Amino acid sequence: MKINDVIEGLPRYREAAGQLREMVLANLVMMGEIPAPTFHEENRVRFLQDRFSECGLQNCSTDEIGNGFGIYPGENQDGHILLIAHADTIFDEKTDHTISLQSEWVKGPGVGDNSLGMAVLATLPFLMEQVEFKPRSSIILMGATRSLGRGDLEGLRFFLKNNRMPIRCALCVEGVQFGRLSYSSLGMLRGEIEVHVPEMYDWTRFGAAGAIITLNDVINRINQIRLPKRPKTSIVLGSIRGGTAFNTTATQAVLRFEIRSESADVVRSIHEQIEDAIGEISSETNAEIELDILARRKPGGTGFRHPLVRRAREIMRALDIEPRIAPSTSELSALIDHKIPAVTLGLTTGERLNQPDERIRIDPMFAGLAQLLGMLKAIDGGLCDEH
Template sequence: MKLPALVLGIGAMVCVAGSAFALQGDADQTAAIQRLTARSEIVQALELAPDLEPGSEADLIELTEIPAPPFEEAARASRFAEMLQATGLAQASIDAVGNVIARRAGSGAGETVAIVAHLDTVFPAGTDVTVRRRGGRLYAPGIGDDTRGLVLLLNVARLLERAEIRTVADILFVGSVGEEGLGDLRGVRHLLRRGGPRVDRMIAIDGGSDSRIVNQALGSRRYRVTLTGPGGHSWGDFGLANPAHALGRVTHYFDEAAALVVNTGAPASYNVGRIGGGTSVNAVPSESWAEIDLRSVDPAQVDRLEQALRDAVTQALDEQNRARDRGESLHADFELIGDRPSGTVPLETLLVQQALAVTRFLGLRPQLGAASTDANLPIADGLPAITLGRGGTGGGAHAIEEWWAPRDAHIAVQRALLVLVASAGVVD
C-alpha cells in the first residue's frame, strides 16, 4: 500500500487546540482503523486512489466550466448527477431545491451517512469560468471551492464500486445547492428537513487541508438594518431627523459594544460590510441602511453581538430623534438576511475519533478547527458532522484568480473514503 508523504494543510480556518490526550486519540479507534485498513478490499481501494486522479481532471474542468452562481446551480447539478450515476450508483436524482442525491445501499437497517460537497460558487452569472493551465496549476473561479469537492465525491464513489466495498449503513452522496453567501445553506437545510431522507451522520467536503478536521461550526447571523424618516431638502428641510446621521451613530455605538463582546468569551467577529441609501448630496435621505455580519463558534456570543447591535440602534435613534427640530421620528427595521447556526461536535464523538485515527494512519498530524460549511446545520441539530478537505493544493478561493493543483490529491480521497467507510461499517 502506498502511504502518502506528509502534506502541509493550508487554509483560512480557525485552529482550535484540543487536549493532548484527545488528539492522541482513542486507542480503540486506532486499532479499529488498523483492522479496517488491513482488509483486502480497503487495501485495494487505497492503492487505486492515486490512479483515479489524472483521469478525474477532465471531470473537474468540465464541472468548473458549467457556471453555478448562487440560486443558478441547475445546469451543473444535472451534469454532476450524470457523472455520479456513471460511477455505478444505481440512481442519482435532483430534489425539490436542486440538490443532487444518490444513495448507495448498505446491508443494515437504514442508518445513513451523508457525504456532501456544494455545487454553487460565489461568482455571479457572466463570470468567465474557462479553466486555464499555467505552470502545473489550473486557474478558474470556483475550481477548488468546491468543484474539486464534487470530484472527490466522484472518486470516492468509484473506489467503493471498483473495490466492491460493502457497507452496513447506506451512503448518501449529495451535491448541495446554496452553501455560499445568501444561499444560506438552503440545500442542506432542505435535506435535513423533517420528513426528508434519514441522515445519521454527515461528512462535508470543503476547504483545502488534508490534516484538518472541522468539528466546530462557525455560525454567522447577518442583518440588514434600515433606518427610515421623512426625508427632504438639505436646506429647506434642515432640522429633520437624518437617517444617515443616525446610521453613523449606530456604527459607532455598535463598534464600541461589540468590541467588548469579542474581547471576552469564545472567538467572535463582527463587520459592518455595506452601507447605503439616500438619493442626492443635497437631500436629507428618507432611508439609510447597513448590512452587518456577526460570527462565533458559540451561539451565545452571536446573541450578545446581536444585542449590542439592537442597543446601538435604539440609542442612536433616540439621540437623533431628540436632536431633530421638526418632522416625524426615525424608524428602524431589522431584516435577517443570513443565519448559519454554530455549535461543536464533542471530541469524544465516534466520528471525530475515527477521523483523528484515519488522519494519523495516513501519516498526518490531525488538527481540529472551526469553519462555516454545510456541516453547520447538522452540528447545530446535534448530529455528528465534520468537514474534511477536498485534496490537492490551491489558493485564491472566492477570487477570480482562484487556482488548484493536483499535488497529492489522492490523500484527501483516501481520507474521506476511510472515514466514510469507518462510519458506515463494512460488511464482514
C-alpha cells in the same frame, strides 16, 4: 473491524486516487465552468446527476429545492452515510468561469469553494469501484443547493426535514483547506444593515453627509461593542458597498456582517446592542436604517472525543495530514441541529479563496480523497459509532 484495518488501506486508496487524476480534474474543470450562484445551481446539479447516472448509482434524483442525490447501495439498510458538498458558489453568472489547469495548480473562480467538493462526489463512485470498497451502509451522495449567504443552508435543511432514511453519520466535503477538521458549530447571526437616505432628505436641517457617513457611524458603534475572550466571540464585517460616483452624495449604503460566538447568549446580546446603535443613529440623522437578519446558527457539535472525530484525527495523521481544528458555520450546523454526528473535511490547499483567481493545488487532492475514503470505511465498519 479495527482502525488499523482502515489505516493499512490508506496508501492503496491514495494510489488509486492518483490513478484517477484525469477524472478528478476533468470533473473539476467541467463542474467549475458551470456557474452556480446561490439559488441558481440547477445546471451544476444536473451535471452531477448525469455523472451519477453514468456510473449506475441508484435513485439519482433531485428534490423540490434542487438538491441532487445519488445513492451508492450498501448491503444492508440499517443506516445510511450522508456525504454532502454544497453546490453553490459566491460567483454570479456573469463572472468568467474559465478554469485553467497547470501542472501543479487549478485556477478559477470557486475551484476550491466548492467545485472540488462536487467533483469529488462525482468521482467517488469510480474510486470505490477501483479499490473494491463494498459498503454495508448505503452512501447518500448529495449536492446541496442554497447553502451560502442568503441561502442559509436551505437545501440541506429541506432534506433533513423531509428525509425518511435513517442517517448514522455525515461528512461535509469542502475543497479547502487541507487538514480541515470541523466538528462543532459556532453560534452565528448573519445580517445586512442598509442605510437609506430619502430622496427628499433635508440636508440643511440634519447636517448629515449621506449614507456612507451614516453607515460609518454604525460601524464605529459596532467596533465599540466589548467582546468577551471567553466564550470566544467575533464580529466579522464581511463586505460594504454604497454610493454611485465621485461627486454624488451617497443615498444608499450596505454592510454585511456576521456575529460568531461559542455562546448563543452572547450572539443574542450583541444583536441587541447593534439594534440599539442603529435605532439611536437613525433618530439622530433621520436616515432610514434597516437591519435584515439573513441566517442564524445555534452553537453545538460533535464532541472532540466522539469516535467520529477521533477516527478522523487518526486517519489524517496516518496520511501525514496535520489536523486543523476549527469550528464551522456551514452545513455542519444543520446536521448538529438534527443530532447527526458529522465532521467537515478539506481536500487540498488553496490560495486567494473567494477571489476570481482562486487556485488550489493538485497534489494534495489524492491524500484528501484517501482521507475521505478512509472515513467512509471507518464509519461503515462501525468505528465511529458512540457506544
